[in-house]
Amino acid sequence: MRWSQYFLYTLRDNPSDAEVVSHQLLxxxxxxxxxxxxxxxxxxLGWRSIDKLVRIVRDEMVAAGSCELMMPCVQPAELWQxxxxxxxxxxxxLRLKDRHDREFCFGPTHEEVITDTVRRRVTSxxxxxxxxxxxxxxxxxxxxxxxxxxxxxxxxxxxAYSFHTTPESLDEAYRAMEAAYRRVxxxxxxxxTAVEADTGNIxxxxxxxxxxxxxxxxxxxxxxxxxxxxxxxxxxxxPIPPAxxxxxxxxxxxxxxxxxxxxxxxxxxxxLGLAPAHFIKTMIVETEKEFVxxxxxxxxxxxxxxxxxxxxxxxxxxxxxxxxxxxxxxxxGFSGPVGxxxxxxxxxxxxxxxxxxxxxxxxxxxxxxxxxxxxxFHPDVVADVRVARKGDPCPRCGAPLDVQRGIEVGHxxxxxxxxxxxxxxxxxxxxxxxxxxIMGCYGLGIGRTLAAAVEQNHDEKGIVWPRPLSPxxxxxxxxxxxxxxxxxTSERRYAALRQAxxxxxxxxxxxxxxxxxxxADLIGFPLRVVVGKKGVEQGQVELSLRSDQVxxxxxxxxxxxxxxxxxxxx
RNA sequence: CGGGGCGUAGCUCAGCCUGGUAGAGCACACGGUUCGGGACCGUGUGGUCGGAGGUUCAAAUCCUCUCGCCCCGACCA
Numbered sequence: 001m002r003w004s005q006y007f008l009y010t011l012r013d014n015p016s017d018a019e020v021v022s023h024q025l026l027x028x029x030x031x032x033x034x035x036x037x038x039x040x041x042x043x044x045l046g047w048r049s050i051d052k053l054v055r056i057v058r059d060e061m062v063a064a065g066s067c068e069l070m071m072p073c074v075q076p077a078e079l080w081q082x083x084x085x086x087x088x089x090x091x092x093x094l095r096l097k098d099r100h101d102r103e104f105c106f107g108p109t110h111e112e113v114i115t116d117t118v119r120r121r122v123t124s125x126x127x128x129x130x131x132x133x134x135x136x137x138x139x140x141x142x143x144x145x146x147x148x149x150x151x152x153x154x155x156x157x158x159x160a161y162s163f164h165t166t167p168e169s170l171d172e173a174y175r176a177m178e179a180a181y182r183r184v185x186x187x188x189x190x191x192x193t194a195v196e197a198d199t200g201n202i203x204x205x206x207x208x209x210x211x212x213x214x215x216x217x218x219x220x221x222x223x224x225x226x227x228x229x230x231x232x233x234x235x236x237x238x239p240i241p242p243a244x245x246x247x248x249x250x251x252x253x254x255x256x257x258x259x260x261x262x263x264x265x266x267x268x269x270x271x272l273g274l275a276p277a278h279f280i281k282t283m284i285v286e287t288e289k290e291f292v293x294x295x296x297x298x299x300x301x302x303x304x305x306x307x308x309x310x311x312x313x314x315x316x317x318x319x320x321x322x323x324x325x326x327x328x329x330x331x332x333g334f335s336g337p338v339g340x341x342x343x344x345x346x347x348x349x350x351x352x353x354x355x356x357x358x359x360x361x362x363x364x365x366x367x368x369x370x371x372x373x374x375x376x377f378h379p380d381v382v383a384d385v386r387v388a389r390k391g392d393p394c395p396r397c398g399a400p401l402d403v404q405r406g407i408e409v410g411h412x413x414x415x416x417x418x419x420x421x422x423x424x425x426x427x428x429x430x431x432x433x434x435x436x437x438i439m440g441c442y443g444l445g446i447g448r449t450l451a452a453a454v455e456q457n458h459d460e461k462g463i464v465w466p467r468p469l470s471p472x473x474x475x476x477x478x479x480x481x482x483x484x485x486x487x488x489t490s491e492r493r494y495a496a497l498r499q500a501x502x503x504x505x506x507x508x509x510x511x512x513x514x515x516x517x518x519x520a521d522l523i524g525f526p527l528r529v530v531v532g533k534k535g536v537e538q539g540q541v542e543l544s545l546r547s548d549q550v551x552x553x554x555x556x557x558x559x560x561x562x563x564x565x566x567x568x569x570x
Numbered sequence: 571c572g573g574g575g576c577g578u579a580g581c582u583c584a585g586c587c588u589g590g591u592a593g594a595g596c597a598c599a600c601g602g603u604u605c606g607g608g609a610c611c612g613u614g615u616g617g618u619c620g621g622a623g624g625u626u627c628a629a630a631u632c633c634u635c636u637c638g639c640c641c642c643g644a645c646c647a
Contacts, residue, residue, distance in 0.1 A: 012596065012608070013582045017640055037639065092646070109647070143571080143645055157647085218646095317644085411647065443647065479606060514607040521607090532606055542606095 003507045007044045010519050020216045022454035023148030025463050029523045038145025038153030048471035049450055054135055056187050057158050064180035066131040066160050071113045073137055077103035079112035083422045094141045106139040111419045114161040119425035125165045133160035149447035156446035164438040174414055177442045181210055181410050189466035195221045195229035198305050206414040211406030212452035221406045222388050226397040233305035236384055238393035243277035246356045251370030260365045263333025265298040268367055280351050280359035282335040284324045287313035295337055295347040300386040310383045328362040336360035336368055337377040347379035348386045407452040415439040463524030464546050467570040472505035475525040479513050479532040490531040496560045526570045
């Protein structure tokens with residue numbers, strides 16, 4: 001392809017609305033163009049990268065035994081009402097009405113449609129398992145789209161769904177998908193990690209996220225060198241170090257102490273000469289079903305995700321001040337578990353390990369010291385509800401955990417029978433009994449993966465594409481196209497490279513050398529071939545890799561062979 | 571949805587506080603010089619100052635409403 005005939009416009013300045021580097025570079029390199037918040041055009045160069053990624057994904061999905069199909073992006077409300085998600089999904093679901101006032105949505109995911117497709121055809125265990133995938137434009141009306149392709153509202157996603165007769169069969173497919181994802185990200189040359197994840201409102205039992213590690217990632221993950229990894233909202237730890245010894249004499253029974261106007265754990269601890277770890281942090285939360293008191297150690301944070309899962313709740317938020325006062329009889333900031341009644345109490349195990357603790361007295365300006373968990377109060381549920389911290393012991397090997405940031409590029413779930421049971425997607429087993437199919441679903445963000453690749457592969461001048469995702473592999477630059485010898489040589493090399501099957505982009509524009517070099521750095525194709533006046537006079541052209549920018553000269557006749565040789569090592 | 575910010579030429583932005591001829595750089599067009607790391611000189615094209623209403627002799631500038639976009643937070647596959 002010749003630049004002079006291509007639709008490519010690079011930008012010298014960063015767009016003012018781009019915050020993260022992948023967004024800035026994809027826009028500046030003329031690959032994407034924002035049409036509205038979270039909605040982008042993939043320009044020709046960007047679409048070429050997308051296409052390369054899509055081919056890799058498709059290739060690995062097919063190799064793993066999945067069948068490609070394409071479902072509609074507009075879906076009837078009835079299916080979502082059947083699964084129950086029409087009510088649950090909220091404003092993120094873009095709802096539409098047709099001219100007959102019938103309700104539809106623009107699909108944010110396709111569990112309902114695929115379940116319907118399968119239930120109308122598959123009736124026997126003999127037809128299972130089966131695995132289907134599509135690569136589709138989806139729409140989620142995010143509250144806050146941001147970071148370009150990383151969190152769009154409209155986005156490309158590969159989603160796959162598998163259907164099984166037994167958990168063992170699902171497990172087999174789950175492992176196959178996990179392996180396929182690893183091959184996809186390996187082929188993209190991305191540095192990633194697969195971590196245990198929460199299943200969110202998709203539902204299901206087991207779930208893993210594929211995270212590309214990058215400082216701009218929106219998710220925090222914990223990682224251990226033993227191989228354990230988990231999303232921070234899901235991560236568990238081994239027992240953490242106990243609170244320091246209680247300073248001074250231990251009270252024999254809970255004692256109220258005056259702590260006027262002091263509500264934060266840190267402030268009360270300082271006031272009383274205790275450590276934050278001596279405290280029981282008491283939080284009152286509200287779900288769609290009930291109010292609950294949650295207890296974590298004073299130096300810990302409550303994981304709303306973990307608590308939500310413990311309570312089997314869909315929504316969870318902190319209770320209002322008025323409700324807190326009504327439930328505890330005391331002011332906000334002075335809540336504690338002692339003497340509470342009429343509300344369920346969930347305690348983190350670390351709270352129960354405290355031999356002696358301090359906490360709110362459910363009375364304005366008072367705290368209790370000398371509280372013994374299990375003696376002075378009895379939680380209804382003891383469950384892990386704390387957020388893991390950097391340095392906590394790994395739940396598997398005990399080594400200190402590291403916390404890193406990552407971009408979620410893939411997410412695989414064991415759904416179980418949530419959708420099949422709700423929607424009557426059943427099969428007859430060997431004994432003639434009707435059973436709901438056991439399902440898995442497997443998402444992979446296409447645009448997000450591309451953005452993640454840029455986050456991981458760039459320098460101050462621009463993108464440094466990994467070869468498999470680069471829009472073109474070779475950039476041929478004619479430095480002085482108006483010099484006949486340069487023009488002839490570059491034209492011949494262009495023809496020869498194409499002849500040899502190279503994926504070559506020819507910068508034949510009448511621009512100054514500096515402009516061409518800077519554009520080439522910005523768009524970042526892995527290999528550069530420069531045809532200049534001096535070189536041509538000496539019968540030479542120059543090759544360099546975008547990754548190291550080391551120039552080498554080769555004889556003109558050897559240029560094609562050298563290109564192929566160098567590319568082979570990219 | 572809460573808090574903050576920004577909408578002026580294709581892009582990046584100044585002008586607004588303190589009302590009075592709409593600006594700069596880049597880009598674009600033409601002429602000339604230049605040509606291995608974002609050239610220079612000259613000439614020129616290009617703007618409903620996001621939109622509506624109001625105040626005023628006069629509004630990019632002040633006021634009200636509205637739309638869009640961005641950031642932080644809450645939310646989230």
